[in-house]
Amino acid sequence: MKIDMHTHIFPEKLPDFTRKFGYGDFIHLDHHRPGYARMMAGNRFFREINENCWDPEIRIKEYEKFNTTVQVVCTIPVMFSYWAKPNDGLAVSEFLNDDIAGAVEKYPKNYIALGTLPMQDTELAIKELERIKKLGFPGIQIGSNINNHNLSEPQFLPVFEACQELDMAVLVHPWEMMGEEYMQTYWLPWLVGMPAETTRAICSFIFSGLFDKLPELRVCFAHAGGSFLATIGRIEHGFNCRPDLVAVDNPTNPREYIGKFWIDSITHDADYLKYILPMIGSEKICLGSDYPFPLGDLEIGKFIEDMDLSDSVKEDIFALSTAKWLNIDLKDYQ
Numbered sequence: 526m527k528i529d530m531h532t533h534i535f536p537e538k539l540p541d542f543t544r545k546f547g548y549g550d551f552i553h554l555d556h557h558r559p560g561y562a563r564m565m566a567g568n569r570f571f572r573e574i575n576e577n578c579w580d581p582e583i584r585i586k587e588y589e590k591f592n593t594t595v596q597v598v599c600t601i602p603v604m605f606s607y608w609a610k611p612n613d614g615l616a617v618s619e620f621l622n623d624d625i626a627g628a629v630e631k632y633p634k635n636y637i638a639l640g641t642l643p644m645q646d647t648e649l650a651i652k653e654l655e656r657i658k659k660l661g662f663p664g665i666q667i668g669s670n671i672n673n674h675n676l677s678e679p680q681f682l683p684v685f686e687a688c689q690e691l692d693m694a695v696l697v698h699p700w701e702m703m704g705e706e707y708m709q710t711y712w713l714p715w716l717v718g719m720p721a722e723t724t725r726a727i728c729s730f731i732f733s734g735l736f737d738k739l740p741e742l743r744v745c746f747a748h749a750g751g752s753f754l755a756t757i758g759r760i761e762h763g764f765n766c767r768p769d770l771v772a773v774d775n776p777t778n779p780r781e782y783i784g785k786f787w788i789d790s791i792t793h794d795a796d797y798l799k800y801i802l803p804m805i806g807s808e809k810i811c812l813g814s815d816y817p818f819p820l821g822d823l824e825i826g827k828f829i830e831d832m833d834l835s836d837s838v839k840e841d842i843f844a845l846s847t848a849k850w851l852n853i854d855l856k857d858y859q
């Protein structure tokens with residue numbers, strides 16, 4: 526069984542939020558030719574998407590080719606809209622969550638939903654978290670920073686406490702990459718900024734002691750944890766040589782947290798996956814693809830199938846790790 530826990534889905538029809546709210550560059554869709562749409566932020570072209578972004582049936586046909594039977598779906602991070610006024614951010618989140626809930630309701634064996642929250646307002650975020658819990662969502666997706674505030678900021682703690690309380694898993698996805706405005710060439714925000722963003726999020730969790738405050742909170746970091754595992758030696762050395770800068774809120778060595786959170790398998794590199802497997806354990810690596818986007822692993826873990834790994838390691842990566850992260854029963858998807 527293969528569950529792909531990192532995929533993005535989008536509503537086919539999106540309200541014109543900019544007109545509705547009277548400000549901002551909310552994303553809208555320009556269906557300029559059959560089967561395709563341009564995502565526009567105001568007048569700015571963001572990216573072209575095609576119907577595998579919004580059509581659940583087309584998606585199933587595509588991912589079945591790679592022996593995958595279930596997709597965990599969440600929105601495209603550009604939709605987070607954390608910059609919007611709180612009630613408008615809530616309205617966008619509600620729309621996106623209801624759209625995803627519709628797909629799950631129609632294809633309950635093929636899709637699992639991760640919700641979006643208006644993280645710019647702690648109270649509204651918890652309100653929407655409680656609502657989607659009732660809709661049956663097992664978790665949420667949030668950005669690696671919230672309007673450039675690190676996830677360690679105290680204002681986010683009640684949201685994470687509520688996630689622990691309500692048994693809701695968290696996927697942290699890089700977005701609004703640091704330094705983006707200074708590295709517009711060569712796709713650097715995606716190639717350099719995203720792995721750094723994810724590392725920023727993991728370090729914010731560790732150094733603020735969030736994993737200790739919330740021992741039952743289940744968090745997964747996208748893109749194999751960004752550059753965190755590759756640079757843990759440097760991070761640990763920094764902790765040891767300058768505790769006055771690093772260990773100000775948490776005296777525990779950052780290396781001790783490896784294995785307490787999940788990562789996806791999107792390394793695009795069998796050797797690197799082999800390197801991190803004994804570090805973090807197969808039970809903490811979940812098959813992910815970033816479908817349907819070109820920077821994703823669009824053969825959905827074929828490189829892992831081809832690797833010389835034991836059946837039990839592959840079973841962990843392909844399904845069991847995700848089942849534990851989301852606290853779901855795989856029988857519901859067979």
Ligand SMILES: [Zn+2]
Binds near residue numbers: 815
């Ligand atoms: Zn993604």
